[in-house]
Structure formats: structure tokens, C-alpha cells
Amino acid sequence: MQNTPPLSSNETMSKKLNPRRGFLKSAVSGGLVAASAASGIASAQSFDFKPNQRYPDVSVQVLDPSFLKYRIYSSSVEQLGSGMRWAEGPVYFPAGRYLLVSDIPNNRLMKFDETNGSFSVFRDNANYANGNTRDTQGRLVTCEHSVTRRITRTEHNGKITVLADKFEGKRLNAPNDIVCKSDGSIWFTDPLFGINGEWEGTREKPEQATTNVYRIAPDGSLTAMLTDLVNPNGLAFSPDEKRLYVVEWKGTPNRSIWGYDVAADGNLSNKTKVIDANGPGALDGFKVDKEGNLWCGWGSNGALTAKPEELDGVMVFNPQGKAIGHIRLPERCANLTFGGPKNNRLYMASCHSLYALYVEAHGAV
DSSP states (O other): OOOOOOOOHHHHHHHHHOOTTOHHHHTEETTEEOOBTTTTBOOOBOOOOOOOOSSSOTTEEESSGGGGGTOOTTOOOEEEEEOOSSEEEEEEETTTTEEEEEETTTTEEEEEETTTOOEEEEEESOSSEEEEEEOTTSOEEEEEOSTTOEEEEEOTTSOEEEEESEETTEEOSOOOOEEEOTTSOEEEEEOSGGGSSSSSSOOOOOOSSSOEEEEEOTTSOEEEEEOOSSSEEEEEEOTTSSEEEEEETTOSSSOEEEEEEEOTTSOEEEEEEEEEOOSSBOOOOEEEBTTSOEEEEEOBOOOTTOOHHHHOEEEEEOTTSOEEEEEEOSSOOOEEEEESTTSOEEEEEETTEEEEEEOSOOBOO
16 A cells, blocks of 8 residues: 655644634635634635535536546535635545645645545645655655745655756756656656746746756656647646647647657657647646546636636546536636545646545546
């Protein structure tokens, strides 16, 4: 069974302070989470959510009959916690039955515990953590999005190991999303978002000439595998790991997901457009299920003509790139992951809140 990262001092205190659902429900005052100097809790808005009472949940929209096999008739969208400013990078730890999620502007990692429903601070001063994943030994691997601008691993004893912070002697841009391959290699994207302003970190000038997709080999060497994508974002492997999918945030004319054949040595070839947002839809983080479907964080790209209330949620595409389902949420979903004891609970990190939905699909990783 996989080990889990140890509790931080922040989390230990939060467990004492915060009963079921944590401080984010109990400390709400006037629509704001009360700040606490003693606990280091950051102030942020917390939003109420009223789930659909009737089955099937009308927010789980079937766009193609093929999606019906993945919808559970008697399952509805749940809000597990709120009070974040921009939720990202969820990762599930099956041995401990908990999920970590980044709250980037508040510079912290949050934890949802499946065993008791609590939602608490796992790590303060998280170096603006964005994407997170588990490696093959069950350790937390994190994209520190700004200031430190590096990839770190949390060892089982809590020690932080730096895996990458420079490429060819120059600092990385702003590591964003990350995935581990079964051969022990680690792949991550490095756009500019974390250094473009003061919201997700600190404004700084990039040192890299391009925004790349990198591979950390099992021996620790770092290679730029893709250098031609403008601000690559989410990434994931197909179930057999023979294809790599990457979101191009600044695709022309729309945001896109590109697919690549993956050679045994990690080299990529045969670039193919798999999904085109085809309008104002904003592709972000995503995951692939065991049947090769892509479950994509979805929302507005910010265009003045966009209608976020019609876009926000998760869009599900089959392996051929056809949209088959739309899980509608009251907030834009930036990233998601599969978890739960049966690996069929979809966790959705969405702006201020964390949502979940049981489905008849299982995460490929």
C-alpha cells in the first residue's frame, strides 16, 4: 500500500480548530472566512451550494448516448469545501483516503479527508503550489508555481527534495501541471502564468526563451520535450502511456489539446490536434479514464462574448475528441482528478470550491 505524506504542523492545528467540513464552514462571517492570526488561515470567500435533490442530477448533462454508461443515475454533484481563491492541482492519496488541492493566491495546500469530511489547511507557505501528483512510490510531487519556480517532492518523512529548478542554467518559468509515468519519469508544463502578475505569485521576467514541456528522467536529468507550444497547461497520458496529451492555452484560434506518440525513450512525434475548444471554452487541467476518455476542466476563456454560466464545469470527450458529457458547475473548473476507494469519484477543483461526483469511470493512473 502506498504511503502518504506526513501531516504538517498547519494541518495538525487545523484538525484541532476545525470539525467536520473544517473552518471553511464554521468560520464564515458576512460571506468571508474569518482570518485567524493564530492559525495562519487566509481570508477568502466561501460559497453555499444547493445540490439537486432529484435524480438524475440535471447538472450531469448527456451530450451523446455513449456517456450514459459513465453516469450514475442516483449520484449528484456535491460541494466538499469552499473558501479558496483559485483552486487547482487536486491529487488523491488512496492509502490515507484524502485529497490535496492547491489554493494558489492564498499560497497554501488544502486537504479534504474522506474519512470524516473535514477540509483543512495541509501546508501554508506552499510557494504558490499549482499542479500536484503522486509518484510511483506514493510521494507528493508539486509544481511550485512562483517565487521558487521549481518541482519538489515531499518525502515520506516530510523532507522537501528539489527535483528541478533550472534548465540549461536558467530558471524555469512557472511550473504548472505535472504527471508521473510508470517508468519513473516526471513530466510537467512550464508556462508564464505564475510570473505574469501578482495574483498567483510575484511578477518576474522569464529567463527561458520558450514555454516548454519537460521530462525529468529517472536519473534526474531534465529535457525539454516540447518547445513549440504557447503556454502549455494541463497534460496527461493515455491509459497505455503510448500517447501524451497537452493543452495549449494560447492556441490559435482556440485553446486545444494536442496528442503525441510517445517512444520508449520519451521522445514525442506525430503531433495531432485531438480537441479544439471551438469557441470561448477554456481547456485547463484534465485527466484520462481507463477507457481513454478525457475529462477536462472547462469554463470561459474570458472573451467578452463568452457566457460562463453556460460553460463552467467539466467537459468529457471520447478518445476521438467528441464531446459526450458536460458536468455543469456554478464555478469554472480549473483541474480535476479521480479518487475514492474505487477510483471512481471525480474531484473537481473549481475557483472557490471543491466538488465531487461519483461516476462509472475510473482514472487511468
